[in-house]
Amino acid sequence: MIDVQNLTKRFGDTTAVDSLTFHVDEGEIFGFLGPNGAGKTTTVRMLCCLISSSGGAAKIAGFDTASDEDSLMIRKMIGFVPDNVGLYEELTAYENLELYGRLYECPTPQRQANIESYLKMLDLWEKKDRPAGGFSKGMKQKLALIRALIHDPQLLFFDEPTANLDPESTKVVRDLILELKQQGRTIFLNTHDLDEAQRICDRIGIINTKLLTINSPEQLKQSIWGSQTVIQLERIDEGLLDAVRQRHPKNFSVEGNRIIIDVDDPQKENPGYVSALIAAGGSIQSVTESNPDLEEAYLKIIKDSE
Numbered sequence: 001m002i003d004v005q006n007l008t009k010r011f012g013d014t015t016a017v018d019s020l021t022f023h024v025d026e027g028e029i030f031g032f033l034g035p036n037g038a039g040k041t042t043t044v045r046m047l048c049c050l051i052s053s054s055g056g057a058a059k060i061a062g063f064d065t066a067s068d069e070d071s072l073m074i075r076k077m078i079g080f081v082p083d084n085v086g087l088y089e090e091l092t093a094y095e096n097l098e099l100y101g102r103l104y105e106c107p108t109p110q111r112q113a114n115i116e117s118y119l120k121m122l123d124l125w126e127k128k129d130r131p132a133g134g135f136s137k138g139m140k141q142k143l144a145l146i147r148a149l150i151h152d153p154q155l156l157f158f159d160e161p162t163a164n165l166d167p168e169s170t171k172v173v174r175d176l177i178l179e180l181k182q183q184g185r186t187i188f189l190n191t192h193d194l195d196e197a198q199r200i201c202d203r204i205g206i207i208n209t210k211l212l213t214i215n216s217p218e219q220l221k222q223s224i225w226g227s228q229t230v231i232q233l234e235r236i237d238e239g240l241l242d243a244v245r246q247r248h249p250k251n252f253s254v255e256g257n258r259i260i261i262d263v264d265d266p267q268k269e270n271p272g273y274v275s276a277l278i279a280a281g282g283s284i285q286s287v288t289e290s291n292p293d294l295e296e297a298y299l300k301i302i303k304d305s306e
């Protein structure tokens with residue numbers, strides 16, 4: 001659905017986005033995760049044909065973002081929720097949505113049905129005749145979301161869609177994103193919220209000007225840290241530690257009566273450690289797995305890149 005090759009953007013002397021290469025499959029929720037100033041918004045603006053690139057190429061469903069003709073096709077098939085929502089403040093909520101629906105040449109029945117169902121879903125139907133200028137940040141954010149959905153786009157770009165929302169609205173938006181995926185749509189989600197990425201994304205790309213890694217949330221944790229096996233013993237002596245050493249673990253440590261061993265593949269390696277400890281006279285109380293969370297993995301990747 002999205003195919004990016006060496007995509008680069010410079011603003012004067014600043015390189016905002018440096019030679020990104022990745023693809024996003026149809027039907028997936030792709031999370032684009034990175035700290036402030038990492039280049040997330042710049043990337044999405046290039047993919048939505050709002051700014052030109054300084055190098056490389058990006059294609060959406062085979063259409064080239066650099067071609068004027070293709071970019072018209074791209075704009076019709078995508079929906080974009082920008083980070084600063086930019087509504088017509090003097091128009092009502094409904095009028096804002098109507099205006100966009102007409103701009104997208106969305107047929108009247110589809111336009112009206114979508115506006116009504118999304119306003120109801122996001123709890124704004126009662127407020128549809130009020131000027132958007134009087135709305136809270138969160139309400140404006142929801143309006144911008146609906147605006148991006150009126151023409152039933154197959155590909156959606158969300159630039160930090162829950163940044164201004166309270167927990168309840170955040171849940172509504174996340175559920176909506178999952179519902180859009182269920183309908184077979186593709187979602188590109190910019191976020192600096194790890195929890196959000198971990199909960200809803202199929203794959204996560206971590207960017208800090210350059211693309212640092214792409215993986216599923218689970219594989220991301222594994223690939224950075226591997227995992228650790230924690231063996232709780234009744235007591236520990238030097239003989240037991242020798243038994244562990246003889247199996248040449250990458251690393252291990254002792255905390256109280258627990259031995260914590262770095263393993264690449266717990267299913268293959270754990271039985272060996274357990275047998276060795278029992279053979280050395282150990283009394284094992286429990287064997288558990290300790291996984292670092294995504295946040296640790298993420299911070300380590302960002303730190304290593306700086």
Ligand SMILES: Nc1ncnc2c1ncn2[C@@H]1O[C@H](COP(=O)(O)OP(=O)(O)O)[C@@H](O)[C@H]1O
Binds near residue numbers: 043
């Ligand atoms: N229009 C612009 N002119 C100059 N620099 C810009 C412009 N837009 C973004 N930048 C710079 O590009 C970098 C990436 O910004 P941005 O894509 O907004 O990051 P993010 O969305 O990840 O927070 C930042 O250093 C930012 O200051």
Ligand SMILES: [Mg+2]
Binds near residue numbers: 040042
């Ligand atoms: Mg941004």
